[in-house]
Amino acid sequence: MKELIRKRISDLRSKMQEVSLDATIIYGTDPHLSEYLPAHWQTRPFISGFTGSAGMVIISSEKAALWTDSRYFLQAEEELSGTGIELVKMRTPGYPEPAEWLKVNLKANSKVGTDESCISVNQFRTIQNSLNQSGILLKESGDLLNDIWTDRPPLPDSAIYEHELKFACTSRKTKIETICAELEKSGANLQIVTALDDLAWTFNLRGNDVECNPVFMAYAAISKEETVLFVENMKLPSELKIKLETEGIQIKTYNDLPTYLKQLPETARILLDPDRTNHAILKNIPASCKIIEGLSVPCRLKAIKSEDEIRNIRNAMKKDGVAMLEFLFWLKNNLGKIPATEYTVAEKLIEFRSKQPYYKGISFFPIVGYKEHGAIVHFHVTEENALPIEKNGFLLFDSGGQYLDGTTDITRTVALSELTAQQKTDYTLVLKGMISLSMAKFPVNTRGYHLDILARKDLWKQGLNYGHGTGHGVGYFLNVHEGPMSIRQEFNERTIEAGMVISNEPALYRLGEYGIRTENLIVCQKAETTEFGDFLKFDTLTLCPIDTKAIDKSLLNPEEIEWLNSYHQMVFEELEPIASNELKAFLKELTKAI
Numbered sequence: 001m002k003e004l005i006r007k008r009i010s011d012l013r014s015k016m017q018e019v020s021l022d023a024t025i026i027y028g029t030d031p032h033l034s035e036y037l038p039a040h041w042q043t044r045p046f047i048s049g050f051t052g053s054a055g056m057v058i059i060s061s062e063k064a065a066l067w068t069d070s071r072y073f074l075q076a077e078e079e080l081s082g083t084g085i086e087l088v089k090m091r092t093p094g095y096p097e098p099a100e101w102l103k104v105n106l107k108a109n110s111k112v113g114t115d116e117s118c119i120s121v122n123q124f125r126t127i128q129n130s131l132n133q134s135g136i137l138l139k140e141s142g143d144l145l146n147d148i149w150t151d152r153p154p155l156p157d158s159a160i161y162e163h164e165l166k167f168a169c170t171s172r173k174t175k176i177e178t179i180c181a182e183l184e185k186s187g188a189n190l191q192i193v194t195a196l197d198d199l200a201w202t203f204n205l206r207g208n209d210v211e212c213n214p215v216f217m218a219y220a221a222i223s224k225e226e227t228v229l230f231v232e233n234m235k236l237p238s239e240l241k242i243k244l245e246t247e248g249i250q251i252k253t254y255n256d257l258p259t260y261l262k263q264l265p266e267t268a269r270i271l272l273d274p275d276r277t278n279h280a281i282l283k284n285i286p287a288s289c290k291i292i293e294g295l296s297v298p299c300r301l302k303a304i305k306s307e308d309e310i311r312n313i314r315n316a317m318k319k320d321g322v323a324m325l326e327f328l329f330w331l332k333n334n335l336g337k338i339p340a341t342e343y344t345v346a347e348k349l350i351e352f353r354s355k356q357p358y359y360k361g362i363s364f365f366p367i368v369g370y371k372e373h374g375a376i377v378h379f380h381v382t383e384e385n386a387l388p389i390e391k392n393g394f395l396l397f398d399s400g401g402q403y404l405d406g407t408t409d410i411t412r413t414v415a416l417s418e419l420t421a422q423q424k425t426d427y428t429l430v431l432k433g434m435i436s437l438s439m440a441k442f443p444v445n446t447r448g449y450h451l452d453i454l455a456r457k458d459l460w461k462q463g464l465n466y467g468h469g470t471g472h473g474v475g476y477f478l479n480v481h482e483g484p485m486s487i488r489q490e491f492n493e494r495t496i497e498a499g500m501v502i503s504n505e506p507a508l509y510r511l512g513e514y515g516i517r518t519e520n521l522i523v524c525q526k527a528e529t530t531e532f533g534d535f536l537k538f539d540t541l542t543l544c545p546i547d548t549k550a551i552d553k554s555l556l557n558p559e560e561i562e563w564l565n566s567y568h569q570m571v572f573e574e575l576e577p578i579a580s581n582e583l584k585a586f587l588k589e590l591t592k593a594i
Contacts, residue, residue, distance in 0.1 A: 002082035005049045011148040012059055022110035023060040024144055031117040031278050032196045035481055036210050039153035043145055050079045060105050070467030071377040099130035106136055113141025121274035121282050156209035160216050160235050167404045168204040169308035175202050180224045182297045188271035191297055193220040195276050197479045198298035212364050213479045214402055219257045230257045258284045299484055304499035309476050310523055316406030319356040321543030321575050326352040329586050336391050342368040343386035353401040363400035363407050363480040370395050374515030377468060392417045394514045400480055409480050409503055410542050411519035415550040424552040426508050427516050432458040433506035434518045435560050441527050444534040445495050448487035455506040466507040474501045474521055498536055500524045543571050545590035553594055565593040
């Protein structure tokens, strides 16, 4: 594989020479700027061999580099070894930003190419402005990989289906009317919807174009005058197409968007999200139109789950909790008796979820890390790299399901044997962080980076930390990673609002030894109003026992012990009525008070 990667880079350099480019930037996304991609758009793994879900590659005539974040440092080092591509660690002192790397490695008047359909407006502006200072030109190059990717997978053609109203909770008509009303508030009269999860939510439609994410490739234009869905006809079953058209939704082909944009009237006032819209779309909008930059309206609306959606999510959590309970029961009764590896554990997690009502697949491939693999944050286990699991140390498993009534994401770390004092301390410090964020009460207009310290403070006291964010938004039968909010150290201007569903996942990783992560999903709710203002709090949605055998109880204060016991009481009360008879006693044992 390493030789193949070097050959592809060589072929790309030949293509660059043909079109007079000194370097090319591959952002590793698609025209919708998705995190997870159809096979056709998996350009980053094609050119680099790196299989993580985040990162960009720059190839110059002499050098090559890949940027990725701390979740993937270990994985990237292994996958890039022998390819000639250097790893640049994002947000790490001593490592250059992409534009700085280009300025060091290129001369003035050099030309850098990129596919403008796969880079956001803001990304393009940022790197263009930086390069201009050094006399380096950033230009549109198109998709250079197309000529060297001889067996490139075709664009996905999976059928689109309807997310029924009993699950979607709000009709398309109401959502579109709400979007138009919000546009008017911002001074705009048209929204071009580009993000695939925004589209799926707006139209109450789902698809299978991206593994684990129930989305489909399309665009939309929404205004009071018309709603247009740009999608390939073959993807729409005839009955569904007729239904949409009856509701006044025009259907145009996927590739019709540029023509539609170029014909927009001067009166168009377009709300454009510069972080979620590719630069090619901006270039196709006539200069006579007014551009109003701001957060995509569907992105903002779908982040706030309705009471009906939250009620459905709670039902999905019960089913997911039963599946996890069945898995824990299987693990306890089979480990040491039958051969088990990280890969077979991943398969079992999928198997138990697949038996649940309204199950539509996994929300991501399970991350299963035994011993030292647990320290690889997003370890992608395969049959070939899977470690055999024995009754010793920690096993970390992070997994989730897609159900018609919700998306789940949960991590548990369990002790497979007696633990060392250090292991118990580490585990308990991570748990303290998760509990601290769970119990947070905070004023309206608080941002995620304000709350992040709650999950880290006990680790920081011991000189410990973890390199990734603490919380990401989670979709409603949609993408397991959903913006615009987050809980992490980096600045994010979006506030945490009532109705947002967010992960709560502090962690600790000891390189070459083990990893610990405990993750629940939480929903933000109104707490109280006092003379000092309106306050919010979190309610925990996930229903699954936390391994109490790994806890050093002396490190927990009375409030933390009370939270844990109350959580386990809730888990027992919610799961016991729907658990099988053989699991009831097991559940009672796992949730008993400490």
